[in-house]
Amino acid sequence: MNGSTPTPARTTRQRTEVTALLQEVNDFLTAQQLHGLLRERGAKVGLTTVYRTLQRMVETGEVDATRTPDGEQLFRQCSRSRHHHHLVCRMCGRTVEIEGPAMERWTEKVADQHGYTDIAHTLEIFGTCSACAR
């Protein structure tokens, strides 16, 4: 009874299993890696559904997506829903969520000064975590 349909979002076995896996895994993984893990644990979920579910969760903001240097997409369920970035260990993938209000303002300012609108940005910090450093 409404003019616009927001988002149906039905609870299916597949979505439940994808969500559960993302809950456990705390690193950035590709859709195919996640699909592989699901199969390992016996969950029967099609790769297509994994992609679709991840895509939906990214749109919802439940999941964060980034890309490897090769351009492959990586997904991760982040703890905070607010806009943030990541500090990632290039060895083990251990990730720390970070925020930088000052930096955010700076990007807006710079883009605006040059007449750019509809601004977006990507920032990733890579390093070697203390555990991997030894």
Add this chain to the structure above:
Amino acid sequence: MNGSTPTPARTTRQRTEVTALLQEVNDFLTAQQLHGLLRERGAKVGLTTVYRTLQRMVETGEVDATRTPDGEQLFRQCSRSRHHHHLVCRMCGRTVEIEGPAMERWTEKVADQHGYTDIAHTLEIFGTCSACAR
């Protein structure tokens, strides 16, 4: 008398034309866009060669490469060799080179605070330039 083979780098008509185009165009463009521009001006260069040439120039440092949010590669011959970032129009590729010393220091600090070493980062700002906004 060297253990490693640096790079032959022969001068061919194709490489000359790709280099010339990169000189003129001061924006981030995809390999296919560059290839299209070459064909427009009558230069007969294969797409494969455009890709190969760009890849080589990226390795040499002559060309900067980044990716669109869609994961597509963008290439550009930058004016400054010093570390910098880009403000890119997602429509036409018009690019502004930017520096952010404060932001640079911030990334170092954050990474250090979390015990990460050997720090590196990527930052790209995307927007719609004033010309494409209309």
Add this chain to the structure above:
DNA sequence: ATGAACACGATAATCGTTTTCATTTAGGAG
């Protein structure tokens, strides 16, 4: 001028991701 190494490019192959579409399922109405 020669020729071996290098480069070109049409074509096929990769490979991550998306689209198709026939079939199944969730979940609200009755």
Add this chain to the structure above:
DNA sequence: CTCCTAAATGAAAACGATTATCGTGTTCAT
């Protein structure tokens, strides 16, 4: 609970950017 239908699934095919092949053409040191 039963029905109905829009939503979801997934096997298969399509897509699209990039890379690998490999026979042919070019460069450049000798």
